[in-house]
Amino acid sequence: xxxxxxxxxxxxxxxxxxxxxxxxxxxxxxxxxxxxxxxxxxxxxxxxxxxxxxxxxxxxxxxxxxxxxxxxxxxxxxxxxxxxxxxxxxxxxxxxxxxxxxxxxxxxxxxxxxxxxxxxxxxxxxxxxxxxxxxxxxxxxxxxxxxxxxxxxxxxxxxxxxxxxxxxxxxxxxxxxxxxxxxxxxxxxxxxxxxxxxxxxxxxxxxxxxxxxxxxxxxxxxxxxxxxxxxxxxxxxxxxxxxxxxxxxxxxxxxxxxxxxxxxxxxxxxxxxxxxxxxxxxxxxxxxxxxxxxxxxxxxxxxxxxxxxxxxxxxxxxxxxxxxxxxxxxxxxxxxxxxxxxxxxxxxxxxxxxxxxxxxxxxxxxxxxxxxxxxxxxxxxxxxxxxxxxxxxxxxxxxxxxxxxxxxxxxxxx
Amino acid sequence: xxxxxxxxxxxxxxxxxxxxxxxxxxxxxxxxxxxxxxxxxxxxxxxxxxxxxxxxxxxxxxxxxxxxxxxxxxxxxxxxxxxxxxxxxxxxxxxxxxxxxxxxxxxxxxxxxxxxxxxxxxxxxxxxxxxxxxxxxxxxxxxxxxxxxxxxxxxxxxxxxxxxxxxxxxxxxxxxxxxxxxxxxxxxxxxxxxxxxxxxxxxxxxxxxxxxxxxxxxxxxxxxxxxxxxxxxxxxxxxxxxxxxxxxxxxxxxxxxxxxxxxxxxxxxxxxxxxxxxxxxxxxxxxxxxxxxxxxxxxxxxxxxxxxxxxxxxxxxxxxxxxxxxxxxxxxxxxxxxxxxxxxxxxxxxxxxxxxxxxxxxxxxxxxxxxxxxxxxxxxxxxxxxxxxxxxxxxxxxxxxxxxxxxxxxxxxx
Numbered sequence: 001x002x003x004x005x006x007x008x009x010x011x012x013x014x015x016x017x018x019x020x021x022x023x024x025x026x027x028x029x030x031x032x033x034x035x036x037x038x039x040x041x042x043x044x045x046x047x048x049x050x051x052x053x054x055x056x057x058x059x060x061x062x063x064x065x066x067x068x069x070x071x072x073x074x075x076x077x078x079x080x081x082x083x084x085x086x087x088x089x090x091x092x093x094x095x096x097x098x099x100x101x102x103x104x105x106x107x108x109x110x111x112x113x114x115x116x117x118x119x120x121x122x123x124x125x126x127x128x129x130x131x132x133x134x135x136x137x138x139x140x141x142x143x144x145x146x147x148x149x150x151x152x153x154x155x156x157x158x159x160x161x162x163x164x165x166x167x168x169x170x171x172x173x174x175x176x177x178x179x180x181x182x183x184x185x186x187x188x189x190x191x192x193x194x195x196x197x198x199x200x201x202x203x204x205x206x207x208x209x210x211x212x213x214x215x216x217x218x219x220x221x222x223x224x225x226x227x228x229x230x231x232x233x234x235x236x237x238x239x240x241x242x243x244x245x246x247x248x249x250x251x252x253x254x255x256x257x258x259x260x261x262x263x264x265x266x267x268x269x270x271x272x273x274x275x276x277x278x279x280x281x282x283x284x285x286x287x288x289x290x291x292x293x294x295x296x297x298x299x300x301x302x303x304x305x306x307x308x309x310x311x312x313x314x315x316x317x318x319x320x321x322x323x324x325x326x327x328x329x330x331x332x333x334x335x336x337x338x339x340x341x342x343x344x345x346x347x348x349x350x351x352x353x354x355x356x357x358x359x360x361x362x363x364x365x366x367x368x369x370x371x372x373x374x375x376x377x378x379x380x381x382x383x384x385x386x387x388x389x390x391x392x393x394x395x396x397x398x399x400x401x402x403x404x405x406x407x408x409x410x411x412x413x414x
Numbered sequence: 415x416x417x418x419x420x421x422x423x424x425x426x427x428x429x430x431x432x433x434x435x436x437x438x439x440x441x442x443x444x445x446x447x448x449x450x451x452x453x454x455x456x457x458x459x460x461x462x463x464x465x466x467x468x469x470x471x472x473x474x475x476x477x478x479x480x481x482x483x484x485x486x487x488x489x490x491x492x493x494x495x496x497x498x499x500x501x502x503x504x505x506x507x508x509x510x511x512x513x514x515x516x517x518x519x520x521x522x523x524x525x526x527x528x529x530x531x532x533x534x535x536x537x538x539x540x541x542x543x544x545x546x547x548x549x550x551x552x553x554x555x556x557x558x559x560x561x562x563x564x565x566x567x568x569x570x571x572x573x574x575x576x577x578x579x580x581x582x583x584x585x586x587x588x589x590x591x592x593x594x595x596x597x598x599x600x601x602x603x604x605x606x607x608x609x610x611x612x613x614x615x616x617x618x619x620x621x622x623x624x625x626x627x628x629x630x631x632x633x634x635x636x637x638x639x640x641x642x643x644x645x646x647x648x649x650x651x652x653x654x655x656x657x658x659x660x661x662x663x664x665x666x667x668x669x670x671x672x673x674x675x676x677x678x679x680x681x682x683x684x685x686x687x688x689x690x691x692x693x694x695x696x697x698x699x700x701x702x703x704x705x706x707x708x709x710x711x712x713x714x715x716x717x718x719x720x721x722x723x724x725x726x727x728x729x730x731x732x733x734x735x736x737x738x739x740x741x742x743x744x745x746x747x748x749x750x751x752x753x754x755x756x757x758x759x760x761x762x763x764x765x766x767x768x769x770x771x772x773x774x775x776x777x778x779x780x781x782x783x784x785x786x787x788x789x790x791x792x793x794x795x796x797x798x799x800x801x802x803x804x805x806x807x808x809x810x811x812x813x814x815x816x817x818x819x820x821x822x823x824x825x826x827x828x
Contacts, residue, residue, distance in 0.1 A: 012436075012453065015436075015440030015441030018436075019433050022432075023426075027428070028429075030428050036428075038456055039426065040453070048451055275724075278697075282705065283699070290695075293808060299720055300720060301717065301720040302697070303716070347721075348727075
């Protein structure tokens with residue numbers, strides 16, 4: 001089956017927003033084994049939406065629209081497609097009831113146009129919208145499948161994973177449904193991970209093993225067709241065991257969560273606490289840890305000591321360690337160790353992590369851009385210190401340094 | 415003139431990357447007054463690239479390609495377009511010399527395919543690539559204009575703003591070139607800013623005043639056509655003066671820089687230093703400040719005190735202030751003030767900022783999600799404390815809180 005994704009919205013053509021919907025839908029279709037040959041963006045204009053439908057039909061079996069299902073006069077997708085198919089629009093009563101309930105529960109007068117969100121194309125399957133009011137549609141007409149999704153990502157994504165996923169399964173016919181699991185890796189680069197797994201990736205067809213890009217992290221998707229989830233899980237588990245034998249020390253989760261969230265979970269499960277002392281990363285590690293809801297139980301806090309004076313004032317590191325003839329300097333193994341140990345002690349925590357180094361653009365203390373010292377202190381154990389030589393922009397060096405020390409922490413806490 | 419943007423790359427169709435190029439190019443075209451009616455994404459496949467050219471020609475006068483100019487067998491854009499136009503490919507000698515120089519200066523053997531990057535379509539204008547090896551092309555054939563840009567954003571963007579911009583000006587004919595200036599605002603929401611400027615926006619046509627979305631910040635682009643930059647600057651300056659009269663306390667820059675960068679510049683110019691104490695924002699403020707290269711002279715550092723114990727241990731705030739019967743609590747005006755003042759004192763800085771509040775998902779100390787106390791301490795002046803009631807997700811509340819206190823700091827330091 002060949003699909004085309006058609007995003008509808010003038011704001012995309014003006015460059016006001018980026019088309020993340022096309023990416024999300026493409027990723028889902030890739031997982032279903034559906035080929036995407038074209039993505040199109042068209043504005044809120046009836047004539048050009050119709051043109052996009054005609055062009056799409058000439059080159060795909062499945063047209064997936066996102067956007068244009070809302071209440072305003074600019075929301076045209078259903079109207080244009082219904083006219084193109086010579087079908088009417090009918091009210092989907094459960095959706096209408098949901099809209100009326102919402103407004104009456106808020107005690108707000110409902111503008112009439114909101115009813116438009118409950119309309120579906122005659123003879124189509126309504127697709128529930130868990131996160132909004134505009135109902136989705138699935139239609140088969142003259143051999144072409146049409147899927148209508150809302151535009152706001154917070155509505156589109158749950159529909160694509162819920163009611164639209166079920167509809168797509170039915171469209172794919174009596175094939176066994178595809179099951180897949182995302183594996184998340186840390187402390188290893190994408191090409192390095194692929195090199196270690198290449199024999200496995202090329203040597204087996206079921207389950208398939210595919211690298212998967214998700215916001216700069218290294219992930220792999222393991223997929224198989226099976227009639228039940230139990231059967232799929234058995235097959236996927238067996239493949240995951242093979243992967244673990246090769247790269248188990250990097251596989252931190254079998255679901256789509258960031259490394260910092262897995263670390264927080266493991267700290268929580270074992271009743272332990274972390275504190276941080278950051279120089280090169282400037283608060284990025286603290287920011288990532290505290291981005292996880294409820295992390296205050298596991299992350300006590302930390303310091304951002306961007307100058308020698310602050311390393312002395314906040315952490316009590318002697319100035320003689322940091323500067324002057326023969327001093328190791330702020331960017332050194334021993335300073336990294338002291339930073340992690342002092343942060344742990346001040347917070348009365350179980351772990352302390354630190355990062356000190358040169359993010360660029362220019363060298364510091366005569367040390368090159370990309371040189372980073374990281375330390376992991378733990379209660380009752382010797383402090384681990386290690387050195388990294390990172391490449392990339394200032395921001396990438398900072399992010400890689402943070403993810404690296406979080407990987408070491410994960411190894412210690414898992 | 416009607417344009418269509420055609421991004422070429424199978425990685426886009428697989429959802430491995432998001433099509434930020436289409437957004438960037440669309441924004442630029444909007445500024446030039448060129449309408450974009452469609453954006454298309456097509457894979458690295460000769461037949462389908464040809465189809466995209468044919469479809470594009472039927473509905474646009476200007477086709478802008480991005481991607482497929484590189485050295486590999488997957489890079490097909492030039493080959494397919496040349497064949498479609500019945501033209502040959504010829505070597506652009508300056509580009510070839512650049513490629514050969516680069517490899518010889520590195521002492522690396524050049525793989526033959528790299529020469530492909532110096533090929534241009536016969537009768538086309540070569541467009542210099544300042545940031546990479548693949549030369550761009552501008553072509554007029556049978557009434558349609560074609561612009562070929564590289565795919566990597568770090569090459570595409572400078573070309574779109576440099577050699578391709580000049581080519582587009584020539585395509586637009588003897589119209590006067592468009593000049594524009596971006597104005598950046600802080601401490602005000604987009605709809606609020608528009609409401610204050612609506613009279614001005616609707617009341618004048620030259621220069622035009624248009625809201626402009628750029629990564630969640632509030633911006634306005636002022637544009638005018640003029641034969642010289644001096645003339646354009648005179649006209650734009652006059653409009654900026656009118657805008658300043660209405661919303662001058664929010665206009666922090668007349669170029670595309672983030673608020674934190676402007677704050678760093680002003681601190682640097684006046685030889686002053688900042689320190690921070692963050693609770694709700696968890697290090698985000700420190701992370702933004704230190705993301706600006708060379709900020710260690712102006713940002714001494716800060717603390718992330720996510721627990722009461724850390725507020726006591728790092729800042730010396732009495733526990734009786736933070737908890738127990740009758741205590742103001744960690745989330746209070748007086749704690750915010752103490753945090754900012756103590757951070758400033760410890761760092762021996764000129765300014766101290768602090769944020770304490772409830773980011774959610776659930777309330778804390780019986781206080782609602784979105785309640786934030788912010789403080790700005792300054793040497794020799796009384797500490798300013800204010801309250802915010804923010805809406806949005808956990809991340810949005812944190813970001814808005816940080817941008818708000820940075821706006822206050824900007825007002826104090828400008």
